[in-house]
Each structure stands twice: as structure tokens, then as C-alpha cells.
Amino acid sequence: AQKITQTQPGMFVQEKEAVTLDCTYDTSDPSYGLFWYKQPSSGEMIFLIYQGSYDQQNATEGRYSLNFQKARKSANLVISASQLGDSAMYFCAMRGHRLFGNEKLTFGTGTRLTIIP
């Protein structure tokens, strides 16, 4: 079974500061993928960044980077230079390797990020 834990229900960050959202995971799959999604109040899940378990380097996408520490089973999202538009719910998710039939995404409970002007 796969499990995602997000221990920060809510965070308040000053505009233009960097923010780290925590995510730890548990899985018995030897190969897996980790995702971060942003969910504004409108409800749509917006894909932010992906990290494969065998990727040698941490993933980056613009202002988003994923701090992947495999031995510690953590996949924290770092947002640099936060903007007011970053205020939203953020979900960490995992998917097992397709060959093991783990097609589904398993989500954490999310972190509500509020950017303060």
C-alpha cells in the first residue's frame, strides 16, 4: 500500500519569500513517481512537478523545485519568490510503477498555502 503524509494543514508566507511544503511517503514499490498538484478555490487540480524515483537529479519547473530525499522518503516542494497567486491548496501524490498495476494516484491531505502581501 502507498501512503502520503502532509503534516502542514496550513501555512502563511510573506510575498516574495521562499516556501517549503513538506511531504513524506511510504511504499513497497521499487519504482514510483511523485507529483505535486495545486488546487485553487475553483477546484481544478493543476500539475506542478514530477519526480521519478530513479531520477538522478531533483526536478525543477520554473519557480517550483522538488527536494527529493529517497533515503528519508521525503519529496518536499519548494516555491521560490512566492506570489499572491500561489495561494491555494497543494497536494503531494504518488503513483507506483505501471508494471505493478499501480495506476492510481494516492494523495495526501494537502497544505493550504496563503501568501500575505
Added chain:
Amino acid sequence: ETGVTQSPTHLIKTRGQQVTLRCSSQSGHNTVSWYQQALGQGPQFIFQYYREEENGRGNFPPRFSGLQFPNYSSELNVNALELDDSALYLCASSFRVTRGEGNEQFFGPGTRLTVL
């Protein structure tokens, strides 16, 4: 490129009724997954369809059923609605390859279902 679309956006039903939610996958995608997101929770996987067949199911009773059509669009049907079925229902499409961990799932805007 057209993104994932869902209809309707909002729906109100009463307990015991049946509901059908619809999803059109993103252009070029061949796999559709459905998720239920209760208020204050993360999405929970309901099931996935690939090439018109169910390809994995979460911990949901049989009254949750689905279909995928040749154009890869999909329906989620829920029979005998219960109050706890009130949630945001999200559809996600992706392109399945035969090997590898595959690509990210792109989500639609969701259908908010309220059961009274």
C-alpha cells in the same frame, strides 16, 4: 490542444437517486481516471479506464460504475446516492505507454455533487 472537460459543473440530487457525470479527455490521451474529493480531503481514486475497459479500482462499492467510449471520453455513474457521496468528482486523463512510469495525469475542473 483541448484540456480535460467535465459536465455538469454542479449538480444537486436527493438520496436514492442516480447520477451520471461526464468527462472528455485531453486530446491525444487514452486513459481516464476518476477521483472523489470530499470536503477538506485529498482526492480518492475511484477507478481508471483504458481502451474502454476498467483498469484498476479503488475502495468504492459497485454502485459506482463507469464507461469509456471509443473517443476516450468517459462517464461515472453512481446509483442509490447517499449523503456521503456529496463531493467534488474529478476526472483526469493521461497517455498510457506500454512501459515505464508514464506521464502525469491532467485533471478537469470537476463536478461538485450535492446529495440532499
